[in-house]
Amino acid sequence: MPMERMNALPQVIQDAVRGQAYTRNTTGLSGAGVLMFEDLVLKIAPDDQTSRREAQMMGWLQGKLPVPRVVHNAVENGRAYLLMSRLPGEMCCHERYMNRPDVLISLLAEGLKKLWQVDTRDCPCRFSLDDRLLLAEDNVRHGRCETENVEPDTYGPGGFRDPEHLLYWLKEHRPPVDPVLSHGDFCLPNLFLQEDRVSGYLDLGFCAVADRYQDIALCYRSLLHNADGTYGPVYPNIAPERLFSALGIAPDWEKVRYYRLLDELF
Numbered sequence: 369m370p371m372e373r374m375n376a377l378p379q380v381i382q383d384a385v386r387g388q389a390y391t392r393n394t395t396g397l398s399g400a401g402v403l404m405f406e407d408l409v410l411k412i413a414p415d416d417q418t419s420r421r422e423a424q425m426m427g428w429l430q431g432k433l434p435v436p437r438v439v440h441n442a443v444e445n446g447r448a449y450l451l452m453s454r455l456p457g458e459m460c461c462h463e464r465y466m467n468r469p470d471v472l473i474s475l476l477a478e479g480l481k482k483l484w485q486v487d488t489r490d491c492p493c494r495f496s497l498d499d500r501l502l503l504a505e506d507n508v509r510h511g512r513c514e515t516e517n518v519e520p521d522t523y524g525p526g527g528f529r530d531p532e533h534l535l536y537w538l539k540e541h542r543p544p545v546d547p548v549l550s551h552g553d554f555c556l557p558n559l560f561l562q563e564d565r566v567s568g569y570l571d572l573g574f575c576a577v578a579d580r581y582q583d584i585a586l587c588y589r590s591l592l593h594n595a596d597g598t599y600g601p602v603y604p605n606i607a608p609e610r611l612f613s614a615l616g617i618a619p620d621w622e623k624v625r626y627y628r629l630l631d632e633l634f
């Protein structure tokens with residue numbers, strides 16, 4: 369946002385960041401505007417269930433997990449403005465960690481296990497598999513599902529005809545749910561590390577109680593694609609399946625496939 373449009377921000381936000389320099393962060397794929405100030409971050413997104421859930425879960429998780437502190441959460445003209453503290457450390461996809469696969473994978477496993485230890489009895493948000501499928505249906509109806517920038521075997525010969533066909537299959541093949549606190553978009557840019565420890569969880573718009581494999585599947589896929597050159601350099605020493613030994617579980621490849629496919633509709 370050019371400086372002259374700062375006056376388009378809600379007043380509380382303008383007052384909090386007045387005169388401070390910022391850079392725009394273009395890491396995320398959600399289309400949200402993310403402005404990085406020295407100690408604060410402003411995320412601007414459409415005012416919808418997802419942005420409301422993000423602010424609510426960030427508040428609820430204070431003291432339970434390392435998450436940014438909510439400084440202001442303002443809604444104006446159909447937009448949500450989340451002003452939060454800036455997390456220390458770096459994203460998991462930083463080369464410092466990508467070049468040390470054992471450390472990276474054990475920290476990702478730790479990041480997952482910490483989520484699973486959170487007592488969810490008073491969790492304020494819902495986003496069950498049914499809710500996710502409903503939102504997927506809405507995305508399909510409104511033509512919001514990409515068919516180009518997706519896993520190569522999703523559509524076409526041997527795969528699904530189109531997003532509608534995939535949605536139908538997903539509804540018919542719901543796996544049994546093993547509920548835990550799920551981050552909801554557990555990919556490498558959404559987990560921060562500092563001095564070889566988990567320093568923060570970000571991007572909480574889909575955080576709620578859901579199946580353990582919601583996060584395992586996206587973590588596995590994110591490791592794979594951050595290492596195979598999809599997003600930049602190739603890191604041949606990263607073996608994504610080591611995530612399972614770090615977690616101490618045998619992979620359930622059916623569930624990995626199901627939750628990866630489900631994510632194609634988002």
Ligand SMILES: Nc1ncnc2c1ncn2[C@@H]1O[C@H](COP(=O)(O)OP(=O)(O)O)[C@@H](O)[C@H]1O
Pocket residue numbers: 393395396397398399400402409411436452453454455456459557558570571572
């Ligand atoms: N509070 C924060 N502290 C530090 N970095 C942040 C913070 N919020 C966002 N970022 C940076 O901006 C990126 C995009 O923000 P994110 O909330 O993940 O948006 P998106 O939903 O578009 O992925 C993150 O991967 C991270 O690098």
Ligand SMILES: [Mg+2]
Pocket residue numbers: 396397557558570571
């Ligand atoms: Mg993100």
